[in-house]
Amino acid sequence: MPPQAIVVGCSAGGLSALHQLLGGLSGPLPVPMVVVCHSGSEDMRVFCELLASRSGLAVSEAEERQQPEPHHIYVAPSGYHLLLERTGRFALSVDPRVAFSRPSIDVLFESAAEVWGEHLIALLLTGANSDGAEGCVRVRRRGGTVIVQDPRTAQVPAMPSAALQLAGADHCLPLPEISLLLEALCS
Template identity: 80%
Template sequence: MSAQPSPLAVVVGCSAGGLAALHLLLGGLSRPLPVPVVLVCHSGSEDMRLFCELLAGRSGLPVREAEERQLPQPGQVYVAPSGYHLLVEHDGRFALSVDPRVAFSRPSIDVLFESAAEAWRERLLAVLLTGANADGAHGCRRIRALGGRVIVEDPRTAQVPIMPAAALELAGADHCLPLADIPPLLETLCP
Protein backbone atom coordinates (compact mmCIF):
# COMPACT_ATOMS: atom_id res chain seq x y z
CA MET A 1 0.00 0.00 0.00
CA SER A 2 1.44 3.38 -1.00
CA ALA A 3 1.48 6.37 1.33
CA GLN A 4 -1.33 8.89 0.97
CA PRO A 5 -0.09 12.00 -0.89
CA SER A 6 -0.02 15.30 0.98
CA PRO A 7 -3.25 17.28 0.66
CA LEU A 8 -3.54 20.21 -1.73
CA ALA A 9 -6.47 21.67 0.24
CA VAL A 10 -8.58 21.28 3.37
CA VAL A 11 -12.35 21.79 3.23
CA VAL A 12 -14.39 22.33 6.38
CA GLY A 13 -18.13 22.21 6.99
CA CYS A 14 -20.20 23.11 10.04
CA SER A 15 -23.58 24.44 11.06
CA ALA A 16 -25.14 25.00 14.50
CA GLY A 17 -22.32 25.69 16.95
CA GLY A 18 -19.99 26.25 14.02
CA LEU A 19 -18.46 29.61 14.90
CA ALA A 20 -17.28 28.37 18.30
CA ALA A 21 -16.01 25.14 16.72
CA LEU A 22 -14.11 27.06 14.03
CA HIS A 23 -12.53 29.28 16.70
CA LEU A 24 -11.19 26.14 18.38
CA LEU A 25 -10.21 24.46 15.12
CA LEU A 26 -8.33 27.39 13.57
CA GLY A 27 -7.12 28.78 16.89
CA GLY A 28 -5.73 25.36 17.79
CA LEU A 29 -3.29 25.39 14.88
CA SER A 30 0.27 26.24 15.91
CA ARG A 31 1.02 27.47 12.38
CA PRO A 32 -0.83 28.27 9.16
CA LEU A 33 -1.36 25.13 7.12
CA PRO A 34 0.70 24.91 3.91
CA VAL A 35 -2.54 24.50 1.92
CA PRO A 36 -5.70 26.61 1.56
CA VAL A 37 -8.55 26.00 4.00
CA VAL A 38 -11.99 26.43 2.42
CA LEU A 39 -15.07 26.41 4.61
CA VAL A 40 -18.83 26.52 4.60
CA CYS A 41 -20.61 27.47 7.81
CA HIS A 42 -24.39 27.83 8.00
CA SER A 43 -24.08 31.06 9.95
CA GLY A 44 -27.44 32.60 9.09
CA SER A 45 -25.61 35.89 8.55
CA GLU A 46 -26.24 38.02 5.47
CA ASP A 47 -22.84 39.68 5.79
CA MET A 48 -19.89 37.34 6.21
CA ARG A 49 -17.34 40.15 6.72
CA LEU A 50 -17.86 40.20 10.48
CA PHE A 51 -17.75 36.39 10.56
CA CYS A 52 -14.38 36.50 8.75
CA GLU A 53 -13.08 39.20 11.10
CA LEU A 54 -14.09 37.17 14.17
CA LEU A 55 -12.35 34.06 12.84
CA ALA A 56 -9.24 35.99 11.86
CA GLY A 57 -9.08 37.70 15.25
CA ARG A 58 -9.31 34.43 17.15
CA SER A 59 -6.99 32.39 14.94
CA GLY A 60 -4.41 34.90 13.76
CA LEU A 61 -4.89 33.48 10.25
CA PRO A 62 -5.90 35.49 7.17
CA VAL A 63 -9.63 34.81 6.65
CA ARG A 64 -11.59 36.20 3.71
CA GLU A 65 -14.71 35.56 1.67
CA ALA A 66 -14.16 33.41 -1.40
CA GLU A 67 -14.57 35.22 -4.72
CA GLU A 68 -15.55 34.04 -8.19
CA ARG A 69 -12.57 32.63 -10.20
CA GLN A 70 -10.21 33.13 -7.24
CA LEU A 71 -7.36 30.62 -6.97
CA PRO A 72 -7.03 29.65 -3.29
CA GLN A 73 -3.58 30.17 -1.79
CA PRO A 74 -1.70 28.17 0.87
CA GLY A 75 -1.95 29.49 4.42
CA GLN A 76 -5.23 31.32 3.70
CA VAL A 77 -8.74 30.59 4.96
CA TYR A 78 -11.65 31.14 2.56
CA VAL A 79 -15.30 31.35 3.65
CA ALA A 80 -18.31 30.74 1.40
CA PRO A 81 -20.26 34.00 0.92
CA SER A 82 -23.78 34.16 2.28
CA GLY A 83 -26.44 33.09 -0.22
CA TYR A 84 -24.06 31.39 -2.67
CA HIS A 85 -22.93 27.83 -3.14
CA LEU A 86 -19.13 27.70 -3.23
CA LEU A 87 -17.67 25.25 -5.74
CA VAL A 88 -14.15 24.30 -6.75
CA GLU A 89 -13.64 24.04 -10.51
CA HIS A 90 -11.33 21.43 -12.08
CA ASP A 91 -8.59 24.07 -12.39
CA GLY A 92 -8.78 24.66 -8.62
CA ARG A 93 -10.47 28.07 -8.88
CA PHE A 94 -13.62 29.01 -7.02
CA ALA A 95 -17.04 29.35 -8.62
CA LEU A 96 -20.13 30.81 -6.97
CA SER A 97 -23.65 29.62 -7.72
CA VAL A 98 -27.19 30.64 -6.80
CA ASP A 99 -28.58 27.22 -7.71
CA PRO A 100 -31.37 25.95 -5.42
CA ARG A 101 -30.66 25.14 -1.81
CA VAL A 102 -29.22 21.72 -0.99
CA ALA A 103 -30.18 20.20 2.38
CA PHE A 104 -32.09 23.46 2.99
CA SER A 105 -28.84 25.42 2.72
CA ARG A 106 -27.06 27.82 0.40
CA PRO A 107 -24.13 27.68 0.79
CA SER A 108 -24.21 23.90 1.05
CA ILE A 109 -21.41 21.82 2.54
CA ASP A 110 -22.26 18.97 0.14
CA VAL A 111 -21.82 21.24 -2.89
CA LEU A 112 -18.38 22.39 -1.72
CA PHE A 113 -17.23 18.93 -0.68
CA GLU A 114 -18.42 17.18 -3.85
CA SER A 115 -16.90 19.75 -6.22
CA ALA A 116 -13.64 19.81 -4.23
CA ALA A 117 -13.53 16.00 -4.38
CA GLU A 118 -13.70 16.15 -8.17
CA ALA A 119 -10.97 18.83 -8.34
CA TRP A 120 -8.47 17.47 -5.81
CA ARG A 121 -9.40 13.75 -5.52
CA GLU A 122 -6.92 11.91 -3.26
CA ARG A 123 -5.20 15.21 -2.45
CA LEU A 124 -8.25 16.51 -0.52
CA LEU A 125 -8.74 16.49 3.24
CA ALA A 126 -12.18 17.29 4.68
CA VAL A 127 -13.28 18.16 8.20
CA LEU A 128 -16.94 17.98 9.24
CA LEU A 129 -17.90 19.54 12.57
CA THR A 130 -20.97 20.26 14.68
CA GLY A 131 -24.33 20.88 13.01
CA ALA A 132 -28.08 20.34 13.15
CA ASN A 133 -28.75 18.75 9.76
CA ALA A 134 -27.27 16.13 7.43
CA ASP A 135 -25.52 18.56 5.04
CA GLY A 136 -22.02 17.30 4.35
CA ALA A 137 -22.74 13.58 4.62
CA HIS A 138 -23.04 13.04 0.84
CA GLY A 139 -19.98 15.20 0.27
CA CYS A 140 -17.96 13.11 2.73
CA ARG A 141 -19.04 9.96 0.90
CA ARG A 142 -17.92 11.43 -2.44
CA ILE A 143 -14.56 12.56 -1.05
CA ARG A 144 -13.83 9.09 0.31
CA ALA A 145 -14.99 7.44 -2.95
CA LEU A 146 -12.44 9.52 -4.89
CA GLY A 147 -9.58 8.74 -2.52
CA GLY A 148 -9.65 11.81 -0.28
CA ARG A 149 -9.67 11.66 3.51
CA VAL A 150 -12.39 12.72 5.93
CA ILE A 151 -12.11 13.80 9.54
CA VAL A 152 -15.40 13.92 11.48
CA GLU A 153 -15.81 15.50 14.89
CA ASP A 154 -16.86 12.89 17.44
CA PRO A 155 -20.65 13.37 17.78
CA ARG A 156 -20.37 12.69 21.53
CA THR A 157 -18.31 15.85 21.96
CA ALA A 158 -19.92 18.04 19.25
CA GLN A 159 -22.08 20.93 20.41
CA VAL A 160 -24.82 19.62 18.06
CA PRO A 161 -24.21 15.96 17.07
CA ILE A 162 -26.66 15.54 14.16
CA MET A 163 -24.32 16.55 11.32
CA PRO A 164 -21.26 14.48 12.31
CA ALA A 165 -23.48 11.50 13.18
CA ALA A 166 -25.17 11.65 9.75
CA ALA A 167 -21.78 11.74 8.00
CA LEU A 168 -20.49 8.78 9.99
CA GLU A 169 -23.62 6.78 9.21
CA LEU A 170 -23.55 7.48 5.46
CA ALA A 171 -19.84 7.81 4.69
CA GLY A 172 -17.80 6.68 7.66
CA ALA A 173 -14.56 8.55 8.30
CA ASP A 174 -10.83 8.12 8.19
CA HIS A 175 -10.62 9.81 11.59
CA CYS A 176 -13.33 10.50 14.17
CA LEU A 177 -12.12 12.43 17.19
CA PRO A 178 -12.94 15.26 19.61
CA LEU A 179 -12.58 18.77 18.24
CA ALA A 180 -9.52 19.57 20.38
CA ASP A 181 -7.62 16.70 18.74
CA ILE A 182 -8.32 17.79 15.15
CA PRO A 183 -5.85 20.74 14.82
CA PRO A 184 -2.77 18.65 15.67
CA LEU A 185 -3.97 15.93 13.29
CA LEU A 186 -4.33 18.52 10.50
CA GLU A 187 -0.75 19.67 11.13
CA THR A 188 0.45 16.06 10.94
CA LEU A 189 -1.47 15.35 7.74
CA CYS A 190 -0.43 18.68 6.12
CA PRO A 191 3.35 18.71 6.71
Protein backbone atom coordinates in the same frame (compact mmCIF):
# COMPACT_ATOMS: atom_id res chain seq x y z
CA MET B 1 0.54 11.90 -0.04
CA PRO B 2 0.34 15.44 1.33
CA PRO B 3 -2.96 17.25 0.89
CA GLN B 4 -3.46 20.14 -1.51
CA ALA B 5 -6.50 21.56 0.28
CA ILE B 6 -8.76 21.24 3.31
CA VAL B 7 -12.53 21.78 3.10
CA VAL B 8 -14.53 22.30 6.28
CA GLY B 9 -18.25 22.20 6.91
CA CYS B 10 -20.19 23.19 10.01
CA SER B 11 -23.54 24.58 11.10
CA ALA B 12 -25.01 25.14 14.57
CA GLY B 13 -22.13 25.75 16.97
CA GLY B 14 -19.79 26.21 14.02
CA LEU B 15 -18.23 29.56 14.92
CA SER B 16 -17.19 28.28 18.33
CA ALA B 17 -15.86 25.02 16.83
CA LEU B 18 -13.87 26.92 14.20
CA HIS B 19 -12.39 29.19 16.87
CA GLN B 20 -11.23 26.14 18.80
CA LEU B 21 -9.95 24.37 15.68
CA LEU B 22 -8.00 27.36 14.36
CA GLY B 23 -6.79 28.33 17.82
CA GLY B 24 -5.29 24.86 18.19
CA LEU B 25 -3.08 25.28 15.13
CA SER B 26 0.52 26.38 15.71
CA GLY B 27 0.35 28.56 12.58
CA PRO B 28 -1.08 28.73 9.07
CA LEU B 29 -1.35 25.44 7.22
CA PRO B 30 0.62 25.06 3.97
CA VAL B 31 -2.61 24.47 2.01
CA PRO B 32 -5.78 26.52 1.50
CA MET B 33 -8.67 25.88 3.87
CA VAL B 34 -12.17 26.45 2.49
CA VAL B 35 -15.08 26.75 4.92
CA VAL B 36 -18.85 26.51 4.55
CA CYS B 37 -20.68 27.47 7.73
CA HIS B 38 -24.44 27.80 7.96
CA SER B 39 -24.17 30.94 10.05
CA GLY B 40 -27.54 32.48 9.22
CA SER B 41 -25.75 35.78 8.66
CA GLU B 42 -26.38 37.91 5.59
CA ASP B 43 -22.87 39.37 5.79
CA MET B 44 -19.96 36.98 6.28
CA ARG B 45 -17.38 39.78 6.62
CA VAL B 46 -17.93 39.96 10.38
CA PHE B 47 -17.69 36.16 10.57
CA CYS B 48 -14.34 36.33 8.73
CA GLU B 49 -13.11 39.13 11.01
CA LEU B 50 -14.02 37.10 14.11
CA LEU B 51 -12.15 34.05 12.82
CA ALA B 52 -9.11 36.12 11.86
CA SER B 53 -9.00 37.98 15.18
CA ARG B 54 -9.19 34.80 17.24
CA SER B 55 -6.77 32.77 15.13
CA GLY B 56 -4.27 35.30 13.75
CA LEU B 57 -4.69 33.66 10.32
CA ALA B 58 -5.63 35.26 7.01
CA VAL B 59 -9.40 34.80 6.53
CA SER B 60 -11.57 36.21 3.74
CA GLU B 61 -14.74 35.53 1.77
CA ALA B 62 -14.17 33.45 -1.34
CA GLU B 63 -14.64 35.36 -4.60
CA GLU B 64 -15.73 34.23 -8.06
CA ARG B 65 -12.81 32.91 -10.18
CA GLN B 66 -10.36 33.31 -7.28
CA GLN B 67 -7.51 30.79 -7.06
CA PRO B 68 -7.24 29.42 -3.48
CA GLU B 69 -3.78 30.04 -2.02
CA PRO B 70 -1.87 28.21 0.73
CA HIS B 71 -1.78 29.70 4.25
CA HIS B 72 -5.22 31.24 3.76
CA ILE B 73 -8.76 30.47 4.93
CA TYR B 74 -11.67 31.16 2.57
CA VAL B 75 -15.27 31.35 3.75
CA ALA B 76 -18.31 30.80 1.52
CA PRO B 77 -20.31 34.00 1.06
CA SER B 78 -23.86 34.04 2.37
CA GLY B 79 -26.55 33.02 -0.11
CA TYR B 80 -24.20 31.36 -2.62
CA HIS B 81 -23.03 27.81 -3.13
CA LEU B 82 -19.23 27.77 -3.22
CA LEU B 83 -17.67 25.21 -5.50
CA LEU B 84 -14.43 24.48 -7.27
CA GLU B 85 -14.15 24.52 -11.04
CA ARG B 86 -11.99 21.94 -12.80
CA THR B 87 -9.28 24.63 -12.99
CA GLY B 88 -9.19 24.78 -9.19
CA ARG B 89 -10.72 28.27 -9.09
CA PHE B 90 -13.78 29.19 -7.02
CA ALA B 91 -17.21 29.50 -8.58
CA LEU B 92 -20.31 30.92 -6.90
CA SER B 93 -23.80 29.66 -7.68
CA VAL B 94 -27.36 30.55 -6.75
CA ASP B 95 -28.66 27.10 -7.72
CA PRO B 96 -31.44 25.75 -5.46
CA ARG B 97 -30.69 24.94 -1.85
CA VAL B 98 -29.20 21.54 -1.06
CA ALA B 99 -30.18 19.95 2.28
CA PHE B 100 -32.09 23.20 2.97
CA SER B 101 -28.86 25.20 2.69
CA ARG B 102 -27.12 27.67 0.42
CA PRO B 103 -24.18 27.59 0.77
CA SER B 104 -24.19 23.82 0.94
CA ILE B 105 -21.40 21.76 2.42
CA ASP B 106 -22.24 18.91 0.02
CA VAL B 107 -21.74 21.18 -3.01
CA LEU B 108 -18.30 22.30 -1.81
CA PHE B 109 -17.14 18.82 -0.76
CA GLU B 110 -18.33 17.14 -3.97
CA SER B 111 -16.73 19.69 -6.30
CA ALA B 112 -13.50 19.75 -4.27
CA ALA B 113 -13.32 15.95 -4.43
CA GLU B 114 -13.45 16.13 -8.22
CA VAL B 115 -10.61 18.67 -8.32
CA TRP B 116 -8.27 17.39 -5.59
CA GLY B 117 -9.21 13.69 -5.29
CA GLU B 118 -6.81 11.87 -2.99
CA HIS B 119 -5.10 15.15 -2.12
CA LEU B 120 -8.16 16.50 -0.29
CA ILE B 121 -9.00 16.53 3.41
CA ALA B 122 -12.68 17.06 4.24
CA LEU B 123 -13.55 17.99 7.81
CA LEU B 124 -17.13 17.95 9.13
CA LEU B 125 -17.88 19.58 12.47
CA THR B 126 -20.92 20.33 14.64
CA GLY B 127 -24.27 21.00 12.99
CA ALA B 128 -28.01 20.48 13.07
CA ASN B 129 -28.75 18.77 9.75
CA SER B 130 -27.28 16.18 7.38
CA ASP B 131 -25.54 18.58 4.97
CA GLY B 132 -22.04 17.30 4.29
CA ALA B 133 -22.79 13.58 4.59
CA GLU B 134 -23.18 13.05 0.83
CA GLY B 135 -20.10 15.18 0.24
CA CYS B 136 -18.10 12.95 2.59
CA VAL B 137 -19.18 9.92 0.54
CA ARG B 138 -17.82 11.57 -2.63
CA VAL B 139 -14.55 12.57 -0.96
CA ARG B 140 -13.93 9.02 0.24
CA ARG B 141 -14.83 7.54 -3.19
CA ARG B 142 -12.26 9.85 -4.80
CA GLY B 143 -9.58 8.74 -2.33
CA GLY B 144 -9.61 11.82 -0.09
CA THR B 145 -9.43 11.81 3.70
CA VAL B 146 -12.56 12.46 5.77
CA ILE B 147 -12.31 13.69 9.35
CA VAL B 148 -15.49 13.94 11.41
CA GLN B 149 -15.80 15.55 14.81
CA ASP B 150 -16.78 12.98 17.42
CA PRO B 151 -20.53 13.64 17.78
CA ARG B 152 -20.25 13.22 21.55
CA THR B 153 -18.07 16.36 21.62
CA ALA B 154 -20.11 18.41 19.13
CA GLN B 155 -22.35 21.21 20.36
CA VAL B 156 -24.99 19.81 17.98
CA PRO B 157 -24.26 16.18 16.98
CA ALA B 158 -26.72 15.69 14.06
CA MET B 159 -24.31 16.65 11.27
CA PRO B 160 -21.30 14.57 12.30
CA SER B 161 -23.62 11.65 13.20
CA ALA B 162 -25.24 11.74 9.74
CA ALA B 163 -21.82 11.73 8.06
CA LEU B 164 -20.62 8.79 10.12
CA GLN B 165 -23.79 6.82 9.31
CA LEU B 166 -23.65 7.48 5.58
CA ALA B 167 -19.95 7.77 4.77
CA GLY B 168 -17.95 6.64 7.77
CA ALA B 169 -14.70 8.49 8.36
CA ASP B 170 -10.99 8.00 8.18
CA HIS B 171 -10.72 9.76 11.54
CA CYS B 172 -13.40 10.54 14.14
CA LEU B 173 -11.91 12.70 16.88
CA PRO B 174 -12.79 15.21 19.60
CA LEU B 175 -12.30 18.76 18.36
CA PRO B 176 -9.05 19.50 20.27
CA GLU B 177 -7.32 16.54 18.58
CA ILE B 178 -8.32 17.57 15.05
CA SER B 179 -5.92 20.54 14.91
CA LEU B 180 -3.00 18.27 15.74
CA LEU B 181 -4.07 15.74 13.13
CA LEU B 182 -4.37 18.41 10.42
CA GLU B 183 -0.85 19.63 11.17
CA ALA B 184 0.49 16.08 11.06
CA LEU B 185 -1.25 15.32 7.76
CA CYS B 186 0.02 18.56 6.21
CA SER B 187 3.66 18.12 7.29
